[in-house]
Structures are given as C-alpha cells and as structure tokens.
Amino acid sequence: xxxxxxxxLLQSVVVVAVMSLLVFVGVNIVGDPVDMLINPExxxxxxxxxxxxLGLDRPLHEQYGYxxxxxxxxxxxxxxxFGQPALQLIIERMPATFELAIAAxxxxxxxxxxxxxxxxxxxxxxxxxxIMAGSILGFSLPSFWVGIMMIMLFAVMxxxxxxxxxxxxxxxxxxxVSFLTRDGLSHLLxxxxxxxLFKLSLVIRLARAGTREAIxxxxxxxxxxxxxxxxxxxxxxxxxxxMIPVVTVLGLEFGGLVAFSVVTESVFAWxxxxxxxxxxxxxxxxxVVVAYLMIVVLMFVIINLVVDIVYSIxxxxxxxxxxxx
Amino acid sequence: xxxxxxxxxxxIAGMMAAPAWGEDGTxxxxxxxxxxxxxxxxxxxxxxxxxxxxxxxRLVEQDDKLRLLPGLAESWQPISDTTWEFKLRQxxxxxxxxxFTADDVMFTFERAQDVPKSPSSFATYLKGKSFTKxxxxxxxxxxxxxxxxxxxxxxxxPIISADVGEGVTTGDFNSGKAAIGTGPYRFVEWVPGDRLVxxxxxxxxxxxxxxxxxxxxxxxxxxxxxxxxxxxxxxxxDNVPPVDIARLQGEEGVQLSQGVSSRVxxxxxxxxxxxxxxxxxxxxxxxxxxxxxxxxxxAISKAIDRDAIVDRVMEGVAIKAxxxxxxxxxxxxxxxxxxxxxxxxAKALLAEAGHPDGFELTIxxxxxxxxxxxxxxxxxxxxxxxxxxxxxxxxxxxxxxxRRASRGGADNSPEFSFILVGWGSGTGESSSPLRSLLHxxxxxxxxxxxxxxxxxxxxxxxxxxxxxxxxxxxxxxxxLQKATELAIGRNQGIIPTHYxxxxxxxxxxxxYTARADERTIAMGVTSDR
Numbered sequence: 001x002x003x004x005x006x007x008x009l010l011q012s013v014v015v016v017a018v019m020s021l022l023v024f025v026g027v028n029i030v031g032d033p034v035d036m037l038i039n040p041e042x043x044x045x046x047x048x049x050x051x052x053x054l055g056l057d058r059p060l061h062e063q064y065g066y067x068x069x070x071x072x073x074x075x076x077x078x079x080x081x082f083g084q085p086a087l088q089l090i091i092e093r094m095p096a097t098f099e100l101a102i103a104a105x106x107x108x109x110x111x112x113x114x115x116x117x118x119x120x121x122x123x124x125x126x127x128x129x130x131i132m133a134g135s136i137l138g139f140s141l142p143s144f145w146v147g148i149m150m151i152m153l154f155a156v157m158x159x160x161x162x163x164x165x166x167x168x169x170x171x172x173x174x175x176x177v178s179f180l181t182r183d184g185l186s187h188l189l190x191x192x193x194x195x196x197l198f199k200l201s202l203v204i205r206l207a208r209a210g211t212r213e214a215i216x217x218x219x220x221x222x223x224x225x226x227x228x229x230x231x232x233x234x235x236x237x238x239x240x241x242x243m244i245p246v247v248t249v250l251g252l253e254f255g256g257l258v259a260f261s262v263v264t265e266s267v268f269a270w271x272x273x274x275x276x277x278x279x280x281x282x283x284x285x286x287x288v289v290v291a292y293l294m295i296v297v298l299m300f301v302i303i304n305l306v307v308d309i310v311y312s313i314x315x316x317x318x319x320x321x322x323x324x325x
Numbered sequence: 326x327x328x329x330x331x332x333x334x335x336x337i338a339g340m341m342a343a344p345a346w347g348e349d350g351t352x353x354x355x356x357x358x359x360x361x362x363x364x365x366x367x368x369x370x371x372x373x374x375x376x377x378x379x380x381x382x383r384l385v386e387q388d389d390k391l392r393l394l395p396g397l398a399e400s401w402q403p404i405s406d407t408t409w410e411f412k413l414r415q416x417x418x419x420x421x422x423x424x425f426t427a428d429d430v431m432f433t434f435e436r437a438q439d440v441p442k443s444p445s446s447f448a449t450y451l452k453g454k455s456f457t458k459x460x461x462x463x464x465x466x467x468x469x470x471x472x473x474x475x476x477x478x479x480x481x482x483p484i485i486s487a488d489v490g491e492g493v494t495t496g497d498f499n500s501g502k503a504a505i506g507t508g509p510y511r512f513v514e515w516v517p518g519d520r521l522v523x524x525x526x527x528x529x530x531x532x533x534x535x536x537x538x539x540x541x542x543x544x545x546x547x548x549x550x551x552x553x554x555x556x557x558x559x560x561x562x563d564n565v566p567p568v569d570i571a572r573l574q575g576e577e578g579v580q581l582s583q584g585v586s587s588r589v590x591x592x593x594x595x596x597x598x599x600x601x602x603x604x605x606x607x608x609x610x611x612x613x614x615x616x617x618x619x620x621x622x623x624a625i626s627k628a629i630d631r632d633a634i635v636d637r638v639m640e641g642v643a644i645k646a647x648x649x650x651x652x653x654x655x656x657x658x659x660x661x662x663x664x665x666x667x668x669x670x671a672k673a674l675l676a677e678a679g680h681p682d683g684f685e686l687t688i689x690x691x692x693x694x695x696x697x698x699x700x701x702x703x704x705x706x707x708x709x710x711x712x713x714x715x716x717x718x719x720x721x722x723x724x725x726x727x728r729r730a731s732r733g734g735a736d737n738s739p740e741f742s743f744i745l746v747g748w749g750s751g752t753g754e755s756s757s758p759l760r761s762l763l764h765x766x767x768x769x770x771x772x773x774x775x776x777x778x779x780x781x782x783x784x785x786x787x788x789x790x791x792x793x794x795x796x797x798x799x800x801x802x803x804x805l806q807k808a809t810e811l812a813i814g815r816n817q818g819i820i821p822t823h824y825x826x827x828x829x830x831x832x833x834x835x836x837y838t839a840r841a842d843e844r845t846i847a848m849g850v851t852s853d854r
Contacts, residue, residue, distance in 0.1 A: 041449065082362065
C-alpha cells in the first residue's frame with residue numbers, strides 16, 4: 001500500500017512539473033503584454049523600461065527558472081496589470097465561482113433526479129418525452145446563447161430578475177456569499193440555472209437510465225409483492241440504488257463545472273475567477289493565466305490521486321496490479 | 326407553483342433593490358473596461374484615467390473636445406522661453422478636509438514618476454522638467470528647451486495629497502486609505518470585477534455634478550451590457566456595440582449619445598524595405614517594394630471609397646478622414662480634405678509607377694481593437710483588388726497583432742507591409758500623431774515610436790521638432806499644419822480612412838456629452854429633469 005502511494009505521488013509530481021513547463025512556455029510565446037499595458041503615447045525608452053521591469057527582456061528559459069524557484073516558495077508571480085500577487089487575485093475571486101458552481105450543482109440534483117425518475121417510470125408518457133427532449137436541448141445549446149436569451153426573457157422582457165453582477169453579499173466565516181440576501185439570491189438565480197443546464201440534462205439521463213434498469217430488478221418486484229406502497233418503493237428502494245452512479249459522476253464533474261463557469265461568468269458579469277481568467281487572457285496578463293492553470297492542474301492531480309487511492313482501498317486488484325508492474 | 330411564487334418574489338426583491346435612476350440620486354453605469362487600480366499614478370491607461378478623473382483633479386482639465394480649462398491651477402503662462410508659471414487655486418480642500426497647496430503638487434510630481442511595478446508610467450509627462458515652489462500657490466516649471474505642451478502635460482497627472490506620506494503604496498489607494506483627492510466625487514469602495522462606488526464631494530470647488538452617488542459595474546461582454554441597460558440594471562453604458570446601434574435607436578426608453586473621437590483610423594505602408602515580406606509580384610514572385618513609390622501610395626488612397634466604408638461598414642457611425650484629427654482640433658489644416666474615390670485615377674497612377682497590372686499585397690489588422698476593424702480590412706482589400714492590387718486579408722487578436730506590427734520582424738523591425746491601425750491623440754493636437762507616426766523613427770530621442778511604416782523625411786522632422794519647441798500658439802499652428810500637409814498631402818506617409826465615432830446609451834432622459842478622448846466621465850451624464 002505504501003509503495004503504491006509513493007509511486008502515485010511521484011507520478012503526480014512529474015505531471016505537475018511537465019504541465020508547468022507546457023503552460024509557461026505556451027502562455028509566453030503568444031503576443032507581447034507590453035503592447036497591452038502601455039499607453040500608446042509612451043516613447044521607446046518607456047517601452048524598454050516596462051519590458052525590463054516585467055523581466056521580459058530575459059531569455060525564456062531564464063524566466064521559467066525564476067518562475068519555478070518562486071513557485072516552489074508559494075509565489076506564482078505578480079499580475080502584470082494589477083501589480084498584486086496572481087495567487088491572491090485568484091483566491092479573492094474563488095468564493096464567487098464556488099458559490100455559483102455549488103448552486104448549479106444543487107439545481108441539477110434537485111431538479112434533475114425527480115425529472116429523470118419520472119421519465120424513467122413512465123417512458124412512454126407525453127411529459128416523459130418532453131423531459132427527454134428538453135434534456136437534449138440542454139446538452140446541445142451553447143451556454144453563451146442560452147445565457148443571453150435568459151437575460152432577454154427574464155430580465156429585459158419580464159423584468160423579474162437582474163441581468164448582471166453579484167448583488168449584495170454578507171460575510172460567512174470571513175467569506176463573502178450572496179445566497180443569504182434576497183438581492184444576492186436574485187442575482188445568483190439566472191447564472192446558476194445557466195451553468196446548471198448541461199449538468200441538469202446529464203442528471204436527468206443518468207436518473208432515467210438508472211430507473212429503467214432498476215425497475216425490473218428482483219428487489220423492486222419483491223418490494224411490490226410485499227405490498228409496499230408505490231411511493232415507498234420509488235422513494236426508498238429505487239432512489240437509493242440509482243443515486244450511486246449519479247453521485248459518482250457529479251463528484252467528478254464538479255471540476256468541470258468550475259471550468260465551464262468561464263462562459264456564464266462573462267455573460268452575467270459574475271465577479272468570479274472564470275471572468276478573471278478570460279480577461280487576463282485577452283490582456284495577456286501572463287502570471288495570472290499561468291497561476292490559474294497551475295491551480296487547476298494541481299486540483300485535478302489531487303482529485304485523481306485521491307480517487308486512485310480510494311479505488312485501491314476498495315479494490316485490491318488495482319493495488320496488486322500496480323505493484324507487480 | 327412553488328417555483329413560480331419564488332420567481333415572483335425574487336423579481337419584486339430585485340425591483341425594490343434597483344430603483345429608477347435619480348430617485349435616490351444614484352446613477353448606475355455599465356462599463357466595458359474597469360480600472361486596474363485606484364492609484365492614479367500606477368497605470369497610465371484609458372480606464373484608469375477616466376476613473377481617476379472622478380475623485381482626483383488635475384492642474385489643468387480638458388473639456389469634451391480636449392480644450393484646456395483651469396483645474397487646480399487658475400491660470401498658467403510662459404514667463405520665459407523655458408519656464409512656465411502656474412498660479413494655483415486657493416481655498417480648495419481635499420476630501421479629508423486638509424488644504425490644497427503647492428506642496429501637494431510637488432509631492433505628486435515626485436511620486437508619479439516612480440511608482441513600483443507601474444506597467445505604464447506617468448513619467449512620460451514629467452521627466453526632463455524641474456519643479457520649483459515659489460510660494461504656496463505659485464509653481465514654476467522649467468525645461469531645457471522651450472516646451473509648448475506644458476499645460477497639456479499638466480492635464481494628464483492627477484494631484485494627490487501630500488498627507489498620504491512618503492512610501493504610500495498602490496495597495497493603500499485600492500483599499501481607499503490613500504484615495505484622497507480634490508475631485509467632484511469621493512471614493513467609497515472598489516470590489517474588483519463587481520463594482521466601484523463613489524459619492525459626491527459636497528465641498529467640490531467647481532460646478533457641482535448632478536448625481537449624489539455613482540455605481541460603476543464592469544460588464545465586458547457587449548450584448549450583456551446592452552441587456553443590462555434594457556433590463557434596467559444599469560442606467561447608462563459605454564461602448565455600445567455597433568451592431569446594436571440601429572436597434573437601440575428604435576427602442577423606446579433608450580437614448581443614444583454619440584460624438585466624434587480624436588482617434589483616426591489609418592493605413593500604414595512599409596516605406597523602408599526594398600524587399601517587403603508581404604508584397605509580391607503577380608503570381609508570387611519577388612518584386613521591389615512598390616509602396617516606396619509615392620505614386621503607388623497615392624493610388625491606394627484614391628482607390629479607397631471612404632463613403633462606402635462610413636455608410637456600409639460603419640453603418641454611418643464614423644466620419645471620413647483626410648488628415649490626423651477631425652475638424653476643430655489644434656493643428657488641423659484647411660488645405661487637406663478626404664481623398665475622393667477615383668479608381669480610374671488610381672489605375673493611371675499605378676501604370677505611371679510601372680505597375681499597370683498591379684501586384685499582390687496582404688493587409689494585416691487587429692480584430693478586437695477598433696470598431697469593426699476586421700471588416701474595414703476586408704473592405705479595403707476588395708477596393709484595392711478592384712484597381713489591380715490583389716489583396717489578401719489577415720486579421721488577428723490585438724494581443725498578437727501589436728507585437729508583430731511593431732517589433733515582429735528582423736532586428737525588432739515591423740513585420741508587416743500594409744496594416745490598419747488607429748491613433749487617438751491624447752493631447753488633442755496634431756503634434757501627438759505627427760511625432761509618433763510620421764517623424765523618422767529615432768529610438769534615442771523618443772520620436773516615431775509608433776511609426777510602423779518608418780516614413781522618414783528630414784524636412785518634416787525639422788517642422789515637427791520646431792513645432793514642439795515653439796511656445797507661441799500661432800507660430801506652432803502654422804508649423805503643425807505645414808508638417809501635416811507635407812506628410813499626408815505630399816508624401817502620403819499614412820492613409821487616413823475615417824475618424825471613429827463612439828456611442829453611449831442611457832435611459833430616455835439621460836444624455837451624455839460625448840468626449841473626444843473616448844472616456845466615460847459620469848459628470849458628463851445629465852438628466853433632462
């Protein structure tokens with residue numbers, strides 16, 4: 001077991017190292033941030049001062065060397081634009097993104113499972129077909145377009161919900177959250193629905209498929225034969241069993257939800273890290289882009305590491321195979 | 326049903342949270358770009374300078390047409406060839422109640438030249454000048470050579486309070502601790518990416534602005550900004566996307582404000598390489614760069630149908646250009662007008678220059694920098710193809726484009742042969758584009774920094790340098806006009822196509838004094854009540 005974990009840890013370190021090189025080089029060969037930063041009226045001397053100050057006059061391998069040395073000490077560099085540590089900028093905006101992602105996940109589960117189960121129980125009914133058709137739309141419509149359409153409908157035409165920003169926030173354990181104020185909640189709703197549509201469709205499909213399969217299982221037939229009410233059969237026996245794949249998939253998809261928030265955050269001007277990263281890409285704020293990508297890489301590496309370890313505990317075959325190899 | 330009720334509840338809550346404009350004196354503004362800092366000397370760039378103008382004053386202010394107005398300085402005049410005297414306004418108070426004196430100006434000018442990590446410094450306006458405090462309300466500024474642009478430079482640097490102390494950091498400004506100015510608004514809070522809030526300074530020394538409180542919201546996406554206005558979440562937006570202008574004109578409840586900017590969109594041509602990388606003979610062979618020949622450059626200018634660009638590509642929202650600045654600005658010459666569309670004349674000139682069958686060319690341009698930039702490139706390419714110059718189009722994001730256009734070639738020379746660019750004159754006079762775009766590229770003396778075609782003419786260089794050392798306005802005007810006439814009329818160093826017109830939109834009843842420097846200044850938003 002220890003050998004297995006050490007081996008996996010070493011592999012993770014290699015992955016992070018290789019990714020840091022790819023990300024750093026990839027981001028640094030595109031364009032020149034100086035042209036984005038500097039006032040056009042500046043003369044050549046000023047342009048050269050900025051190039052020197054940002055360290056862009058040094059060869060790329062030297063810049064990468066500095067980056068690695070500093071990164072090992074927890075310093076991912078300062079934003080070219082804001083002059084603040086890139087890591088701090090990202091962490092400041094993290095709560096907004098996580099709030100949005102969690103709200104979207106909750107919506108997907110709360111709406112998706114009942115709809116999926118309903119569609120699975122009566123697959124031939126008209127409303128079942130409607131639900132499934134809806135889930136196809138949820139999969140296939142681009143979220144940028146859906147977001148704008150939702151703004152046009154709910155904010156512009158009906159005037160029910162605000163179209164932009166985050167609204168009032170209150171601090172909870174030092175983190176600003178918006179779902180505890182009415183104003184904040186009304187701002188959260190549209191972006192959360194927009195972000196959840198894809199996952200919602202996924203949950204509906206998973207729940208429906210699970211229901212279709214479970215309904216013919218012996219334990220359901222036995223429960224019915226025992227004379228249990230239909231409500232109890234569905235809510236207890238069926239639901240418990242279809243939850244396993246749903247929970248597994250959603251756990252893995254949460255990272256994707258955070259990543260997908262880039263589009264939703266741009267449309268709704270949600271002040272999260274997705275919007276930060278897209279702005280930083282446009283303005284070539286390299287340290288922020290690199291820091292963000294490194295955080296994402298680290299996040300996925302850790303998730304995978306944990307999953308691998310959990311699997312190896314659950315399934316000895318994985319462990320044994322790996323030790324032999 | 327439950328969800329329905331919930332939605333209605335939220336809607337009511339939302340409406341209560343966002344009252345119509347003016348009811349409580351609050352104006353909510355949706356901005357395309359937010360500042361990178363509250364520190365007025367950290368980053369010399371449009372969004373920062375626009376924002377700083379709300380809470381900091383300058384010695385000299387600029388009106389919507391960039392004409393100079395008294396700010397913290399009541400008056401200014403040259404007292405010798407090389408010294409300017411600024412008389413400061415008395416009785417002005419900072420937001421913290423302290424008095425404004427020459428000490429604050431001295432402190433500001435020292436600090437502004439050296440802000441750590443500044444990505445674009447204000448030293449541009451301050452270096453080479455020595456500042457002397459004569460008394461609490463008099464300042465002398467001396468330069469080595471006569472310097473006519475002194476008042477314009479002083480309109481660029483926001484004045485901070487000396488009380489914030491030595492070693493004040495950019496972070497102190499962002500937190501609000503040091504954000505103490507003399508401007509019409511006082512800084513309240515900034516949540517990056519979400520909002521920037523300011524409140525009226527009731528002790529402001531000049532005309533009191535209409536709005537008690539202003540909330541700026543950054544909404545980068547164009548369609549989302551328009552939607553936020555239509556939904557009533559913001560009262561006023563800048564940078565209305567051109568595709569939405571026609572629709573918004575017909576929309577009830579929306580009022581547009583438009584104005585010409587000091588930004589000219591122009592074409593720059595390679596005038597320094599015999600063998601230019603994106604000019605080929607018909608069929609792709611080598612050819613001596615025809616753009617070196619003034620007749621070819623004039624032919625290209627004649628081949629461009631500026632009316633079509635304005636009417637079709639810009640949908641009427643632009644003004645065709647024949648020189649560096651639109652009418653009304655200092656240095657504009659009455660002797661240059663937009664070149665009329667003349668394809669026959671263009672073909673004749675091409676033939677005269679030895680290219681009766683034309684040649685092959687590639688136009689490069691950005692696709693996310695100027696209004697409709699990529700579409701203008703396409704239109705220009707078609708117009709040139711019509712006179713026999715078969716033109717290909719290559720556009721790219723500004724993040725990639727500007728580096729290649731300025732320094733992408735061998736020895737950091739410009740990479741392209743024929744490009745589309747824009748130039749906004751911050752000074753509001755033609756010396757700015759003349760020295761940056763048309764003066765010979767001279768790194769050591771800071772001339773021609775954006776001369777990407779490397780146009781070079783000793784006679785014009787002398788005129789520009791003389792103008793920049795002539796304090797007398799009438800004499801300077803003559804020099805600038807002459808330089809413009811030679812550089813464009815005679816040499817066709819660049820080909821201006823049009824002046825950009827910018828569009829703002831607000832709720833009906835809100836109008837904006839469109840600014841030539843493209844800034845969004847909330848003091849310029851007025852209601853008809």
